[in-house]
Amino acid sequence: MTNPERKAWSQDYSGWFHKVIAEVPIYDTRYPVKGTGIWMPFGYRLRKEVLRIIREELERTGHEEVLFPLLIPDYLLSKESEHIRDFEDEVYWVTHGGKTPLEVKLALRPTSETAMYPMFKLWINAYSDLPLRVFQIVNVFRYETKATRPMIRVREVSTFKEAHTAHATREEAEEQERIGVEVYSKIFERLKIPFLRTVRPDWDKFPGAERSIAFDTVMPDGKVLQIGTVHFLGQGFARAFDIRYMNSDGNYEHVWQTCYGISERAIAALISIHGDDHGLVLPSEVAPVQAVVIPIVYKGSEEEVLKRCKEVSEILKTSGVRVAIDDRRDMTPGNKYYSWEMKGTPVRIEIGPRDIDNNTVVLVRRDVLKKTPVNLDCLVEEVKRLFINIDEELTKRGREWMASKVREAETVDQAKSELDNNGGVVELNWCGRTNCGEELERTIDARILGVPFDKNGAENHITGAKCAGCNESAIKRIRVARSY
């Protein structure tokens, strides 16, 4: 069989997603607290591989891992006024220790700025303490609206990678913002997740930030999912938390800061974007099992076949491939194929009596489900070549998917009909005025994601065009979408 279908995937994405995460299994949604879920062993391993990539990219660029407490006292959480105003409706509070009411209410962190920055104040004294770059991978809690969704809108974000940096000057912090964007781009490229980088409009910035740059992707149902954000914080938090350093003149100055985050939404995107009706399709780098060996045993040849399977498995293991043998006796090969395809295993290796005779194995790649017999002597080489082919195919598919989901429009009517018919993202001209933006969102029935990010920052003005909303002169190109 070749060319696995994407019927369920495209026509009933939500049903497809629920089924896949339950069947693989990745994530069990049946825990009786709303907006929470359980990472099942296979899902946990997938998450671990994704986190490995995230850690590698951050560590490569000078970020150090730390771990802060879950609890934040109320007076710290409310220190930065914009920040608390946005978060206060979604904070979980710990109010009692046993039966004793607490004198200071404790928040379950919704994010950790207000936990970290009082400590930054203690850690940073002099110019030589900068730049400071730390990150942690923790759970955070947000009392989300009733419309929760596994991994995508949850009340306990179980996998929240947050990086926080502090710098001596605006320029250095802006350089860090750029590095943050590059780090995230690299991470998503390694995950083969296509993305758009968009500077959020002022009304949609991270509370307390000067500028927010978001990574968005398009899910199979055409809705946009934000999978990462990079924030330039300026000096707002530094003032609120009085984080200062002594400069070379002997004067104290507030630091400049950035922060950036990625959550398990990235894993939801990884699962969704590559998948098909047989289940997951995983890039080789993050597949918990990269190659599975399926013995095809007939009566009388069991020992010989199993012996060969073990040899093959050992050879691959030695060359660094995460490999498993499925030697379950009470299951037919076909059944095993389906179950490993559901798990997204990039390469399947079938070994039967015929292969023993011919000194071959049969390789099957998950993305296109194509079978190729190869000689045992080139096993490692061929398996690794398939990994590369699969990864390239996933990157290509991702790009094509994204390209097909980003359209241009002249008018709000065109924009609306594009979104009605095709979903995704529509780009159009805009005057830059907030009230026009709000009207535009209402008319198109969508959200303004913001302005395309380029390396020079947000200020990529345009001239000589009319605003699609009010017909005045347009100054920006904006992206509009329906989102999660």
Next chain:
RNA sequence: GGGGCUGUAGGCUAGCUUGGUCUAGACUGUCAGGCUCGGGCCCUGGUGACCCCGGUUCAAAUCCGGGCAGCCCCA
């Protein structure tokens, strides 16, 4: 946040309108045994559930109220 639908074995499904003879399935999973194994084999036997609390009633899976949880649509 507003609305709709729903909750029955690990999963899926029937029963609910009109309370009783209710508990059930030839599906799937799972366990034991047999037969097998190059795309979801087959046979035999076993296993396992009416979301929680309260109310109405002689009698509740079924009706009513509340809670918890889920899905869908809209914001």
